Amino acid sequence: MRRSGFLLLVLVWLIGCSPEPQQSQLYNIYQRDNIRVGVLHGPTSYYVGIDGPTGFELELTQALADKLGVTLELFPSYHLDELLQKLDSGQVDFIAGGLTLTELRQGKYRASPAYRWINEVLVFKQGNAWPRSINELTDSVVVVKDSSHAETLQQLTQEHPELVWRQHPTLDADEILQQVVDGNITYTLTDSNQLALNRRFYPNLSIAFTVRDNLPVTWLLADNQDDSLYAVLIEFFGAMYQGGELIALEDKYFGHVQQFDYVDTLAYIESIEQTLPAIKPWFVQYAGELDWRLLAALSYQESHWNPKAKSPTGVRGLMMLTLPTAQQMGVTSRLDPQQSIQGGSRYLHRLVTRIPERIAMPDRLWFALASYNIGWGHVEDARVLTQRDGADPDKWLDVKQRLPQLRQKSVYQTTKYGYARGDEAVTYVENIRRYYDTLLWVDERQQAEQRLQQQKQRLSEQISTEILPPLPNENN
Numbered sequence: 176m177r178r179s180g181f182l183l184l185v186l187v188w189l190i191g192c193s194p195e196p197q198q199s200q201l202y203n204i205y206q207r208d209n210i211r212v213g214v215l216h217g218p219t220s221y222y223v224g225i226d227g228p229t230g231f232e233l234e235l236t237q238a239l240a241d242k243l244g245v246t247l248e249l250f251p252s253y254h255l256d257e258l259l260q261k262l263d264s265g266q267v268d269f270i271a272g273g274l275t276l277t278e279l280r281q282g283k284y285r286a287s288p289a290y291r292w293i294n295e296v297l298v299f300k301q302g303n304a305w306p307r308s309i310n311e312l313t314d315s316v317v318v319v320k321d322s323s324h325a326e327t328l329q330q331l332t333q334e335h336p337e338l339v340w341r342q343h344p345t346l347d348a349d350e351i352l353q354q355v356v357d358g359n360i361t362y363t364l365t366d367s368n369q370l371a372l373n374r375r376f377y378p379n380l381s382i383a384f385t386v387r388d389n390l391p392v393t394w395l396l397a398d399n400q401d402d403s404l405y406a407v408l409i410e411f412f413g414a415m416y417q418g419g420e421l422i423a424l425e426d427k428y429f430g431h432v433q434q435f436d437y438v439d440t441l442a443y444i445e446s447i448e449q450t451l452p453a454i455k456p457w458f459v460q461y462a463g464e465l466d467w468r469l470l471a472a473l474s475y476q477e478s479h480w481n482p483k484a485k486s487p488t489g490v491r492g493l494m495m496l497t498l499p500t501a502q503q504m505g506v507t508s509r510l511d512p513q514q515s516i517q518g519g520s521r522y523l524h525r526l527v528t529r530i531p532e533r534i535a536m537p538d539r540l541w542f543a544l545a546s547y548n549i550g551w552g553h554v555e556d557a558r559v560l561t562q563r564d565g566a567d568p569d570k571w572l573d574v575k576q577r578l579p580q581l582r583q584k585s586v587y588q589t590t591k592y593g594y595a596r597g598d599e600a601v602t603y604v605e606n607i608r609r610y611y612d613t614l615l616w617v618d619e620r621q622q623a624e625q626r627l628q629q630q631k632q633r634l635s636e637q638i639s640t641e642i643l644p645p646l647p648n649e650n651n
Contacts, residue, residue: 200268201403209246212236213258215272216251217349218372219428231428232271235290238420239411253347256321262397268404270395275323275366285398287408289391290421294367295327297386300355301379301437306362308384309335314361316340319348324364327387349373352380371432375613378440419567426572427537431608443475443610447617450480454493457513461520465527468618470520472610473544476603477519482512494519523547534569541571541604545578548603553581553595560586575601 204210214221220232233249240247250267252258255274261267262284275293276286297316299306306312309331318324320342328340343351348369354360356377364386374380396405415421451471458467458474477495478484485491489498492515501509504518526543529551534542546554557578558568566573578597580586587594 199403200401201407204243204245204268204404209248210236210240210243211248211250211267213250213252213261213267213270213272215255215258215270215274216253217272217347217369219366219368220272221249221251231424232273234424234427235415235421236271238415238424239408242411242414243407259395262395265397268396273366273368273392274395276391276393277323277326279326280323280395283398285396285405286391287394287396287405288412289393290412290415291368291392291425292389293392294388295324295364295386295390296367296370297383298352298355298363298365298370298380299361299383300358301381303361305381306383309338312338312362314339316362316364317343317351317354317360318364319346319351320344322348323390327364331386352377356380368429371429371435374435375432375440375609376444376616378435378437378444419570419572423570423572430572431605432612434605440613442479443613444617446475446480447614454480454482454512454516457516461517463520463524465520465523466611468614469540469607469611470516470523472607472614473523473547474516474519475610476607482515483510494522496522526551531569538569538571541608542574544604544607545575545600549595549597549600550592552592553597554578554600556587556590556592556595557581557597559590571604575604 214230214232214236216222218230221228221230223229228249236249237247250258250261255270255272258267258270258272262270269287273291273293274280275295276289280286297306304311304313316328316339318328318340322342325340325342328338332338332340346354348365351360351363352365352370352373355363356379362383370380370382394408396408412421455467455471458471462470474480474493478493480493482493483491484493484495486495490496492501492509493512494515496504496506496509496515496518498509500522501518504521506514506518508514509518523543526546527539529546530539530542542554554574557574557580560577560580561568561574564577566576568574578595578601581590581595581597584594
């Protein structure tokens with residue numbers, strides 16, 4: 176619905192759906208020309224990335240603001256209780272943050288329609304004893320203070336009085352998961368999507384068992400007689416579902432982390448530490464308009480950073496270039512790491528430019544990566560199939576569902592370029608996305624550690640200068 180539709184909704188409320196329409200929440204939102212949203216910091220909702228603020232909840236709330244035609248004003252916080260106070264006092268219109276709808280929250284607040292569903296899982300460190308049930312736990316379960324997990328454990332103690340658990344007053348969910356990996360916490364309860372994101376960095380996190388499944392995730396509103404904003408949210412989420420925007424947004428942030436390979440993730444992190452440093456300067460040098468870490472992730476998917484890699488089909492080197500492609504990109508030796516990276520980057524840039532300009536990032540990039548794997552012609556065939564089915568050929572989410580059909584004879588006979596292993600192209604792109612996310616996290620952590628060491632060094636030099644007197648002049 177365009178803004179005109181929402182304005183019509185406002186007029187309905189002004190005419191008589193509220194006893195004091197001029198005081199309705201939606202009326203006030205339009206009067207001040209912004210919507211105020213409390214949002215939780217975290218990888219599943221809102222965080223500051225390399226290009227600034229980003230996250231699933233940020234994009235979703237921005238979509239609502241755009242539908243209403245008002246500006247979005249965010250109130251980020253690491254603590255839910257702080258946001259609840261803002262909601263109670265009217266400082267924010269609602270709270271977003273991937274919040275599970277619990278009985279306690281449902282009793283105190285009003286919930287938007289559910290827009291995601293998650294499981295609550297008990298997590299432990301790989302290699303430790305695997306508890307198969309609550310009765311087999313040998314230590315306390317640690318969770319975030321005042322979280323939905325704390326409420327779950329409180330309810331479980333009624334059936335399992337022997338259950339020992341505690342709330343940590345300061346750590347957030349990601350920090351608790353890191354403490355599990357470090358061995359400082361034995362068990363925690365977390366959301367399935369939170370775990371999926373963190374396993375890219377901490378592959379030793381393992382699921383012991385599912386505690387609760389298929390739990391609704393909602394936004395929280397104040398519990399009062401004002402239905403104006405609530406009515407808008409019903410229409411908003413309905414339109415997002417029907418238009419496929421909600422599914423596309425979920426795929427953007429979580430679609431590529433659903434599959435997890437413990438051995439591969441462990442090997443990748445080890446390669447980042449041991450193999451990447453020697454070739455990193457070339458990724459940085461030849462990345463061009465792309466993030467060097469994406470180029471490196473592509474190379475790892477192709478060759479596992481083995482400069483002498485060779486496939487049965489004859490592609491070779493770090494970027495696994497075919498001989499014709501290498502010649503076109505000016506590569507004289509595919510086994511030369513520097514030349515291979517330079518040629519692979521040039522080829523990827525060329526593919527990006529072939530994608531229709533109307534296709535926005537990141538879909539544009541995913542199409543280019545798929546083309547690197549099976550060629551733009553086959554990707555274009557899949558886009559044609561997508562259009563035939565009435566779906567959007569400019570959306571990666573829709574096209575990746577048709578790519579596997581290029582293996583089917585009844586389908587590929589009707590396409591221009593014929594048979595292709597389209598299912599492998601989908602896996603290829605999703606793997607690169609996971610590798611990129613992991614490398615992004617590792618690189619940013621390394622940069623933070625380097626800045627800390629530099630600060631310590633400067634402080635040490637400053638202290639030495641202030642404490643130690645200057646050496647006496649030998650001529651005096």
